[in-house]
Amino acid sequence: MPSTKKTLHFVSSALVTAKSVALLGFGMSRKWSETTIECARSGSNFFNGSAVVTLQLFNGNMDRIFCPTFGGSADFQVIPKLAETTVTPLALHAMAVCLLVLCLVFSACSILISLYNSVSNPYETYMGPIGIYTCSSLSACLSVVTLIIFVVNVNVTSMAEDLVKLYADNIPVDLRNKSTEMGLRILPGHPLHSALSRRHRFDLHVRPRSLHTEERTAEAY
Incomplete structure (x- = not known):
């Protein structure tokens, strides 16, 4: 059995x-971005309308004002x-969604391994x-990659413009002056913070050892 300290x-x-994991799940349910675009009927050059595209991970909202004629607000599912x-x-x-699922899977594996080692001798x-x-580390890195992919998708591709045109x-429309406000936050308790905090809790030295040394170490636990 491991010592009380290691447990x-x-x-x-x-x-x-x-x-x-709880914070990641909370973040997945919140607003990720809000994009505002000026809108006008094609060829008029009179940009008196606007469209606001609000995106969560799975749901979104389209709020139009004179874009291109009357306005309206509509909710939609993002992927369909x-x-x-x-x-x-x-x-x-x-x-991005698949990478977030992998983040949750690796975090769950980390929890299971931690609980397993709390009741048995820690394995090297x-x-x-x-x-x-x-x-x-994989969970933290994948979450950062997810943020990068989402930011690129919102700001670099024509995703918001395509949604407005739908x-x-x-009616053909001209769009200009796209501005995006990201709703993402890296919170304390993020997997990256978890990995860094755990790094100072364990003293792990992996090196070749004799069988006799391993047996004595196991007895010490």
Whole structure:
């Protein structure tokens, strides 16, 4: 059995990771971006209308004011609606969702490994601190990659413009001056913070050792 100190370390590791998973789930349910675009009927050069595209991970809202004629507000599901536009925005958004799912999976693995090591001798393999570091690092890195992909999708591709044109009632429109406000935050308790905090809790030294040395170490635990 591990010592009380190591048990507390592994249990606290599981709790910190569980907190990061809860924060990640909370972030997935919140507003991710809000894009405002000036709008005018095609060829008129009279940009008196606007459209605001608000995106969450799975749901969105389109709020139009004189774009191109009357306004209106409509809720939509992001992935089915993006399927009606070009391929690139849909592919990037689907990739972001898949990476977030992997973040949750690796975080769950980190929790399970931490709990397992809290009641058994810590292993210097993928079932020990190495596994915790690896899962936490992968979760943190994938979440950062997800943020980058989403920002690129909103600001670089024509996703917002394509969505506005879908709601333009089949009337050609001209769009300009796109501005985007990101609603994303990297919160304390993010998997990256979890990985860094755990890094100071374990003293892991992986080096070749004799069988006799390993047996003595196991007895010490």
